Amino acid sequence: xxxxxxxxxxxxxxxxxxxxxxxxxxxxxxxxxxxxxxxxxxxxxxxxxxxxxxxxxxxxxxxxxxxxxxxxxxxxxxxxxxxxxxxxxxxxxxxxxxxxxxxxxxxxxxxxxxxxxxxxxxxxxxxxxxxxxxxxxxxxxxxxxxxxxxxxxxxxxxxxxxxxxxxxxxxxxxxxxxxxxxxxxxxxxxxx
Amino acid sequence: xxxxxxxxxxxxxxxxxxxxxxxxxxxxxxxxxxxxxxxxxxxxxxxxxxxxxxxxxxxxxxxxxxxxxxxxxxxxxxxxxxxxxxxxxxxxxxxxxxxxxxxxxxxxxxxxxxxxxxxxxxxxxxxxxxxxxxxxxxxxxxxxxxxxxxxxxxxxxxxxxxxxxxxxxxxxxxxxxxxxxxxxxxxxxxxx
Numbered sequence: 001x002x003x004x005x006x007x008x009x010x011x012x013x014x015x016x017x018x019x020x021x022x023x024x025x026x027x028x029x030x031x032x033x034x035x036x037x038x039x040x041x042x043x044x045x046x047x048x049x050x051x052x053x054x055x056x057x058x059x060x061x062x063x064x065x066x067x068x069x070x071x072x073x074x075x076x077x078x079x080x081x082x083x084x085x086x087x088x089x090x091x092x093x094x095x096x097x098x099x100x101x102x103x104x105x106x107x108x109x110x111x112x113x114x115x116x117x118x119x120x121x122x123x124x125x126x127x128x129x130x131x132x133x134x135x136x137x138x139x140x141x142x143x144x145x146x147x148x149x150x151x152x153x154x155x156x157x158x159x160x161x162x163x164x165x166x167x168x169x170x171x172x173x174x175x176x177x178x179x180x181x182x183x184x185x186x187x188x189x190x191x192x
Numbered sequence: 193x194x195x196x197x198x199x200x201x202x203x204x205x206x207x208x209x210x211x212x213x214x215x216x217x218x219x220x221x222x223x224x225x226x227x228x229x230x231x232x233x234x235x236x237x238x239x240x241x242x243x244x245x246x247x248x249x250x251x252x253x254x255x256x257x258x259x260x261x262x263x264x265x266x267x268x269x270x271x272x273x274x275x276x277x278x279x280x281x282x283x284x285x286x287x288x289x290x291x292x293x294x295x296x297x298x299x300x301x302x303x304x305x306x307x308x309x310x311x312x313x314x315x316x317x318x319x320x321x322x323x324x325x326x327x328x329x330x331x332x333x334x335x336x337x338x339x340x341x342x343x344x345x346x347x348x349x350x351x352x353x354x355x356x357x358x359x360x361x362x363x364x365x366x367x368x369x370x371x372x373x374x375x376x377x378x379x380x381x382x383x384x
Contacts, residue, residue: 188371
C-alpha cells in the first residue's frame with residue numbers, strides 16, 4: 001500500500017472504528033477528470049469484515065453523478081478546524097466549480113481508487129460501491145466496501161482515537177451551521 | 193397523541209435531529225408478551241419526510257426475532273448516566289430473561305406501537321419497519337418509518353439539543369466499553 005502524506009494505514013478490520021462514534025464526514029468523488037467533495041451527516045458502518053459503510057447521497061447532488069459513474073467514493077472525517085469548509089461543501093454545488101478550492105480544502109490522491117482524500121482530515125476510508133440499485137434509487141442509500149483506511153496518527157493509533165487538541169477533534173453536525181465536537185472519552189465495565 | 197411521562201412530543205419532520213449527531217441508541221422491541229432492549233451504535237437517519245431511520249440488527253440477536261415478528265421497534269437515545277446499562281444490554285442476550293430488569297432500565301409504553309421506550313433516556317423514536325427483505329437478510333439492515341418522536345425537554349426543546357448536565361449528554365460508542373460523550377456545541381457561518 002502506497003503511503004498518504006500525514007496518514008498511517010488502519011487495518012481494514014478495524015476501519016469501522018473511524019466512523020463508529022458517528023462523526024460527520026466529507027465524501028470525495030471523481031470521474032472523467034472531474035472531482036468533488038460534499039458533507040454527509042448520514043454515514044455509518046454497516047459491517048466489520050469485509051468492512052462496509054453506508055452513506056446517503058441525494059439524487060440532486062453532483063457527487064451522486066460522479067459516484068454512480070465511477071463506482072467509488074471516499075469518506076473522510078474532518079477536524080473541528082475544518083468545520084467552516086464542511087458547511088461550505090455541504091451547501092454549495094460542485095457543478096461548474098472545484099469545491100475543494102472553493103472551500104479551501106486540499107485533495108490528496110487515494111491509494112486504491114480514483115476518488116480524492118481530504119488533506120488534514122482526521123481519517124479517510126477508500127470505498128468501492130457495492131451496487132444495490134434499489135437502495136440507491138429508492139433511498140439514496142449507498143453501500144461502500146472499504147478497500148483502504150487511513151488515519152492521522154496524532155489522533156488515531158493502536159486502533160483507538162486519542163483526541164487532545166480541540167481543533168483536531170471530530171465533529172457531529174446538527175443543523176443550521178451548528179455542530180457538536182466529539183467530547184470526553186470515558187469507559188464503563190464490560191463485565192468481561 | 194397520548195403523553196409519555198418525562199417526555200414531550202417532537203415534530204415528526206424534525207425527528208431526524210434526535211439522531212443527526214450520531215449518538216449510540218437503545219433498540220426496544222416486543223412481540224407476543226416478550227420484550228427486549230439492545231444497544232446499537234449503527235443507527236442513523238435515512239430521510240426527513242416521512243422521517244425514516246436505519247439500524248443494523250444482527251441475525252443472531254433476540255431483538256431481531258421480535259422486530260421481524262412485530263414489524264416495529266423503538267430507538268432511544270441514552271444519557272451518559274445510563275452508559276453501564278447500554279454496555280450491559282449490548283453484551284447480554286435477552287433470550288430467557290428480561291434485559292430491562294437485568295440492566296436496571298425501566299420500560300415505558302410507547303404511544304403508537306407495542307415496542308417499549310426506555311425511561312430516563314434523552315429521546316425516543318417509535319418506528320414501523322419498512323419491509324426490505326433483501327436488506328434485512330443480506331446486510332442485517334432495517335429501515336423504520338418514524339411514527340412518533342419524544343424528547344426530554346430538559347435536553348431537547350424548540351427543535352434543538354441543549355445539553356448542560358454532563359450526566360445527561362448523549363453518548364457515542366467506540367469499542368470495549370469506551371464511549372465519547374457528546375461534546376461542546378459550536379456554530380460556523382452558513383453563508384445564508
